[in-house]
Amino acid sequence: MGILKGRKALITGCNRGLGRRMLELFASEGADIVACSRHRDDDYRSDMESVVGKHGVRIFQIFMDLADAASVKEALGEIGRDHKDVSVLVNNAGIAFNASFFMTPPSKLRELFEVDFFAQVEIMQSVARLMMRQGRGSIINIASAGAVEGGPGYLAYGSAKAALIYATKVLAREAGRYGVRANALAPGLADTAMGHVKPEAEIGKVIERTALGRMADPSEIARCALFLASDASSFVTGQVLLADGGRQAW
Amino acid sequence: MPEAFRHESRKKSMTNKEKYINCFTQALEVPAEGVEKLEYQGVESWDSVGHMSLVAALEDAFGIQMDTDDIVDLSSFEKGIAIMKKYGVEI
Ligand SMILES: NC(=O)c1ccc[n+]([C@@H]2O[C@H](COP(=O)([O-])OP(=O)(O)OC[C@H]3O[C@@H](n4cnc5c(N)ncnc54)[C@H](OP(=O)(O)O)[C@@H]3O)[C@@H](O)[C@H]2O)c1
Numbered sequence: 001m002g003i004l005k006g007r008k009a010l011i012t013g014c015n016r017g018l019g020r021r022m023l024e025l026f027a028s029e030g031a032d033i034v035a036c037s038r039h040r041d042d043d044y045r046s047d048m049e050s051v052v053g054k055h056g057v058r059i060f061q062i063f064m065d066l067a068d069a070a071s072v073k074e075a076l077g078e079i080g081r082d083h084k085d086v087s088v089l090v091n092n093a094g095i096a097f098n099a100s101f102f103m104t105p106p107s108k109l110r111e112l113f114e115v116d117f118f119a120q121v122e123i124m125q126s127v128a129r130l131m132m133r134q135g136r137g138s139i140i141n142i143a144s145a146g147a148v149e150g151g152p153g154y155l156a157y158g159s160a161k162a163a164l165i166y167a168t169k170v171l172a173r174e175a176g177r178y179g180v181r182a183n184a185l186a187p188g189l190a191d192t193a194m195g196h197v198k199p200e201a202e203i204g205k206v207i208e209r210t211a212l213g214r215m216a217d218p219s220e221i222a223r224c225a226l227f228l229a230s231d232a233s234s235f236v237t238g239q240v241l242l243a244d245g246g247r248q249a250w
Numbered sequence: 251m252p253e254a255f256r257h258e259s260r261k262k263s264m265t266n267k268e269k270y271i272n273c274f275t276q277a278l279e280v281p282a283e284g285v286e287k288l289e290y291q292g293v294e295s296w297d298s299v300g301h302m303s304l305v306a307a308l309e310d311a312f313g314i315q316m317d318t319d320d321i322v323d324l325s326s327f328e329k330g331i332a333i334m335k336k337y338g339v340e341i
Contacts, residue, residue, distance in 0.1 A: 073317075080315040125318050133306050177299075 003230045005030030008086045010079065010127060012036040012066070013093030015044050017192035018142065021218040022090055022225050027055040029226065034083050036075065036093070038065040066093055066119035067111065076126040087134060088229045089127045091120045091141045091164075096194050097156045104155045116160035121167055124182070128171060132178035139182040140228045141168045145244035148186055161186075165240055172238030181237035183228045188244030190216040211246025266312075270334065270341045273307035274327060289326040312339045 009026050013019035014035040023033055035048060040063055048059045060083065064075035079086065094116045097108055124139060131137025146154050147161030165184045172182040189195050189206050195215055196203070207213060224243045227233050242248060264272070274285050278295045290296055296304070305321050308314070308330070314337040316324075324330050331341045 077315060122318070129302070129306070132302065174298075 002030040003226070003232070004088070007088055007229075008032045008034060008083060009088035009090065009229060010034040010036065010062075010083065010086045011090040011092055012064075012123070015039070015047075017194060018187070018190060018218050018221050018225075019090070019092040021222040022092065023059075024051060024055075025219070025222045025226055026088070026229065027051050027057045027059070029230070030055075030057065031088065031229075032058040032060070034060045034062055034079065034086060036062045036064055038063060038071075038093075066115045069119075072119050072122055076123065080126060080130065084130050085134065086127060086130055087137045089123065089131075089137070089139045090225055090229070091123055091139070092225075094142065094161075094194075095157075096197055098153050098198060099155070100153055101155045109156045109159075112156035112160045113163070116157065117163045117167070120164055124167065124171055128175050128180055128182075131180045132175055135179045137175075137180040138229050138233070139168070139171065139180065140225050141165070141182070141184045142225075143168075143184040143186040143240065145186045145188040145242055145247055148240060148242060149248055168240075169238045176237055181228075181233070183233070183236060183238070184240045185221070185224050185228060186240050186242045186244065187216060187221045187224075188242075188247045190218055190221050192218055206247070209247055210244065211249050214245065216243065216245060266334075266339060266341050269311045270308075270330070273304060273311050277303040277307040286327050290324070292326075308334070312337065314339065 004026055009031040011019055011023055011026070011033060014023045015037040023035060027033055037044060048061060052059050062075050062078060065071040095112065097112055120141060128137065128139060141164050143161045143165050146158050147165055150158060168182050168184040175182060188210060189203065207215065221243055224241055228236065228241060271282055271285055274280065274288060275282050278293065278300050280288065280293060280295060288296065290301065305316055305324065309316060312334065320333045320336065324333055334341050
């Protein structure tokens with residue numbers, strides 16, 4: 001259909017999980033991709049080449065480790081230099097951590113905030129400025145349904161993702177007048193490695209609370225990201241799109 | 251490009267000082283006289299929005315990319331000269 005034709009989309013965590021699915025979907029809709037991942041290897045390289053071959057778009061590979069401030073800085077320098085025309089950003093890469101409030105060491109709290117919040121804000125600050133100069137752009141921060149509902153066992157992850165939602169709203173307010181939109185996408189359990197981090201019994205309980213009674217297929221989350229990335233959502237900003245299968249529908 | 255980010259500081263014949271002054275006069279829409287004394291929020295147009303236009307103007311004029319810390323530190327015309335130096339730009 002090509003609804004992202006002429007767009008350049010930067011996606012973090014492109015090598016697997018939700019990010020990989022978004023990359024494929026966005027490419028199939030005509031977007032050139034600035035594909036960010038933290039590891040260089042031949043499998044990844046040939047995977048990216050296969051997407052190029054299949055969809056006829058360009059893929060620019062950038063490597064950054066969100067846990068390493070110097071690496072983020074270097075990558076942002078490269079993006080600012082070579083990809084001034086980026087008009088979609090998906091802050092997707094992230095890590096999870098599951099432990100009770102009292103069993104969460106400060107070091108873990110810091111690590112989660114470093115990867116799931118501080119690095120994401122830094123990326124937003126840089127990329128939003130590129131977008132403001134173009135007078136357009138859409139930023140999608142992948143939060144989590146858990147950050148909206150709050151719940152035991154997710155002090156570090158939930159707090160970092162809740163902070164990300166807040167930052168999304170602030171950015172939406174400040175960048176809106178330049179034509180830049182910012183939204184959060186909050187998935188419920190999705191069928192990726194991260195979706196299976198919890199013990200099976202825990203997963204069962206979450207599915208029990210989910211109106212649709214199942215996990216999301218990654219493609220279902222990717223389609224929500226596509227909606228927020230494209231002009232189909234041109235008057236939507238500062239929102240949290242809950243794609244949680246009706247977990248919070250009670 | 252939005253109006254606020256439009257400027258013409260890339261003219262080759264200008265000195266760095268002229269380009270630098272131009273960034274302020276165009277991004278903040280102020281006259282060149284007195285520009286040396288300008289400070290953040292010292293004139294109405296140098297608010298947070300004007301600040302981002304000024305940063306964009308400087309980045310375009312000198313082909314640099316400013317770090318967030320330097321964007322925050324850019325509190326006056328004078329301070330900006332020291333910051334430009336960090337990016338190898340002598341005003
Ligand atoms: N799956 C779910 O149930 C679910 C639910 C709600 C929200 N989410 C959110 O959705 C996003 C994607 O999750 P997913 O399910 O696709 O998870 P995933 O399968 O575990 O993939 C995580 C991605 O993030 C990357 N990443 C992790 N740490 C990184 C770092 N320090 N620097 C750079 N990249 C890093 C990983 O790269 P490596 O391969 O190098 O590790 C990988 O590409 C995350 O933000 C997650 O919090 C997921």
